[in-house]
Amino acid sequence: MFLCIKSVGMPGEYVPIDYIPVIIVLFVATLIGLLPLVMGVILRPRRPYPLKLSPYESGIEPVGEPRYRFSVRFYVIAMLFVVFDVEVVFLYPWAVAFDKLGLFGFIEMMIFIFMLLVGYIYAWEKGALEWD
Amino acid sequence: MEILWTFIKVFIIVNIVMLHVAYAVYFERKVIGHMQARLGPMHVGPHGLLQPIADGIKLFFKEDIIPSNADRPIFYIAPVIGVVAALGSVAVIPFWRGFSIADINIGILYILALSSIGTYNVILAGWASNSKYSFLGSLRSSAQVISYEIAMGLSLVGVIMLAGSANLSDIVEAQSGGPFIVSQFIGFFVFLMAAIAETNRAPFDLPEAETELVAGYFTEYSGIRWGLFFMGEYTGMFVMSALASICFLGGWHGPDFWIFSHVPGIVWFILKVYAFIFFYFWIRATLPRYRYDQLMSLGWKLFIPLALVNIFITGVIKLL
Numbered sequence: 157m158f159l160c161i162k163s164v165g166m167p168g169e170y171v172p173i174d175y176i177p178v179i180i181v182l183f184v185a186t187l188i189g190l191l192p193l194v195m196g197v198i199l200r201p202r203r204p205y206p207l208k209l210s211p212y213e214s215g216i217e218p219v220g221e222p223r224y225r226f227s228v229r230f231y232v233i234a235m236l237f238v239v240f241d242v243e244v245v246f247l248y249p250w251a252v253a254f255d256k257l258g259l260f261g262f263i264e265m266m267i268f269i270f271m272l273l274v275g276y277i278y279a280w281e282k283g284a285l286e287w288d
Numbered sequence: 289m290e291i292l293w294t295f296i297k298v299f300i301i302v303n304i305v306m307l308h309v310a311y312a313v314y315f316e317r318k319v320i321g322h323m324q325a326r327l328g329p330m331h332v333g334p335h336g337l338l339q340p341i342a343d344g345i346k347l348f349f350k351e352d353i354i355p356s357n358a359d360r361p362i363f364y365i366a367p368v369i370g371v372v373a374a375l376g377s378v379a380v381i382p383f384w385r386g387f388s389i390a391d392i393n394i395g396i397l398y399i400l401a402l403s404s405i406g407t408y409n410v411i412l413a414g415w416a417s418n419s420k421y422s423f424l425g426s427l428r429s430s431a432q433v434i435s436y437e438i439a440m441g442l443s444l445v446g447v448i449m450l451a452g453s454a455n456l457s458d459i460v461e462a463q464s465g466g467p468f469i470v471s472q473f474i475g476f477f478v479f480l481m482a483a484i485a486e487t488n489r490a491p492f493d494l495p496e497a498e499t500e501l502v503a504g505y506f507t508e509y510s511g512i513r514w515g516l517f518f519m520g521e522y523t524g525m526f527v528m529s530a531l532a533s534i535c536f537l538g539g540w541h542g543p544d545f546w547i548f549s550h551v552p553g554i555v556w557f558i559l560k561v562y563a564f565i566f567f568y569f570w571i572r573a574t575l576p577r578y579r580y581d582q583l584m585s586l587g588w589k590l591f592i593p594l595a596l597v598n599i600f601i602t603g604v605i606k607l608l
Contacts, residue, residue, distance in 0.1 A: 176291070177390035178379045178398070180298050185375035188302060189368035189516060192348065196512045199348050209356040211419035212507050222420045230431050233584070237434040240592070244441035247599070248397060251448035254606065262603045269596060276592075285588045287581035 232284045243272050298379075298389055305378050309522045310340040316569045323573040350511035355418060358508065362416035367506075367513050370409030370520030373402045377527040382457045384540045384553035395456035396444055399531055400437070403486060406524060407433045410488075413517070414505035425504025428494050428580060433486055435587040440482035442595035443475040446602040447535045460539035467538035471605070474598040476536045478591045480567075483528040485587065487521060490572035494580050529564035533557065 211218050250257065250265050257264075279285060314329065314336065321328025329336030354363060380395040382388040392398060407430055414426020448454050450471065451462035462468075469476050485492040494504075501507070506517045533539060537560045540553030578586070 174390055174392045177294050177298065178376075178392065180291075180294055181302070181379035181389055182372060182376045184295075184298050184302050185372045186368065188306065188375060189371035192512045192516065193364075193368070196348055196352060200511060201349075201351050203351065204353070206356070208353060211355050211357065211417070212502065213420065214502075218420075222418050223415075223423055224420075226427055230427055233431045233435060236588075237438065240438040241434075241441070244438060244445070247442070247445045248448060248454060251445045252452060252454055254449045254603070255452055259607055262607060266600065266603075269599075273596075280589070285585060287584055 229284075229287060232279075236279060236284065239272070239275065243269070294389075301389060302375060302378060305375065305523065305526065306519075309519060309526060310344065312522050312525065312565060313343070313518070314340050315565070316572075319566065319569040320573045323570075344515070347512045347515040352513060353508075353510045355508050357418045359416040359418065362412050363508075366409045366413035366416060367509065367516035367520065368409075369412065370406055371516050371523070373406035373409070374520045374523035374527060377402045378523075380456055381527070381530050382460055382534065382539060383557060386457070388457060391455070391457055393453065393455045393458075396448065396454045396459075396531075396535075399527065400441055400444075403524070403527070404437060406520065407437075409517070409520060410505050413509070417505070417508035419508050421502045421507040422505050425501045425507070428501075429488060429505060432492065432494060432583060432587075433488070435584060436482040436485035436492075436591070439478050439587055439591035439595050440486060442592065442599065443478035443482060444535060445595075446472050446475040446598050449599070449602050449606060456534050456539075460534055460541065463538040463541055467536060467541070469536040472536060472598070472602070474594055474601075476532075478595045478598070479532060479536065481591060482587075483532060484568065484571070485583070487524040487528055489521075489525065489568055491575040491577050492583055493577060494583055525565060525568055526561065529561045529568070530557075532564050533560035 211222060213219070246268070247265070250261060254261065317339075318328040318336075329339040332338045332342045354360065377399045379389045380392055380398050382391075410429045410433070411426045414422040414424075414429070417423070447459060447468055450468055451459040453459060453462070481492075484490075488494075506514055509517060539560075540557045542548055542551055542553070542556035
């Protein structure tokens, strides 16, 4: 079995053995997610008619398109999210190695955060974080 | 052979978690019932103890209504994504000393990654339903979840700095001298609020705001598919509570004096997790829902700067 391969081989032969249980958990979770659906097919009734299958709109006939234009603010938030989430991703390895990096690493990271803060303050001033 | 044992272990643990999830619904109804001077479920079994099982059976026998103009494949898989993302996080949680299904060194990152994947079920469900309420709910929810995810990620950086590791077991071990909540109270506060927003719970449950959006992104879902959304949401609550007790309250560590030092670690861990679960229900019964602009400005203008300040302070204190 592939479990016999230890994770200390040559660099090219690295088998992330710790992650096999993770894959098993994800597999079991998928099974638990799908099982009720499969069981449900056998158990539940199926009596559709057009009115039942129309989208819910408080009891009246659906008016207009369901996917209409939405506020551009959502888009701005998504853009800001990408920037800040990348920042968070950079912060994690830095935090793990904080003791080794010492003062130099700390100042370095503060400069990085400061540059992001400039963009953050700009976005705030421009009203990207306001909802009206 | 080893892989089979892992399989059995995983299956047992995941099922125990599912049982807790089912009874969290009962617990919530009881807690909120008593807070509103009601009794909560009482009829099925003694004190309504069999209510979750009855609810589950009922959901299996309900008709599965799929709107005629829904995007079928996406509509089918959306709830499953939520359940997988929430249950998958159980893999890295250390339940007691030396026991977690997978002891990987990026535990926190893994949980955060899966909670981001959990966003997909919301936005895909809302998009695939092809209904106005679902669409609005999913838009709101995705914007809310990604905003609070940043605050949540930043609030945990302080904990990683103190522990010097992103492995959850190492983080708990690092707290043997005392829980991180003492030095990381800003981080704890930000994490707690972000976790509530991340799991779409009251008072930040804008995506499903019953009074204006009917049920938000799962308006069109029925039967067991609807049940899967709830399964995902409650499992997410457990995962966030577990993460909070691991990162801030010292996980399996308990008070080390008198008879308390003989209590096994798992008891302390479960007690802490349930304290957080109770807190979730408590604020749901107490606080009214936020307005959407308040919610977004709270996340972007208060929690993110607070979390950054927390990182700065932690760094300065560690260097001194």
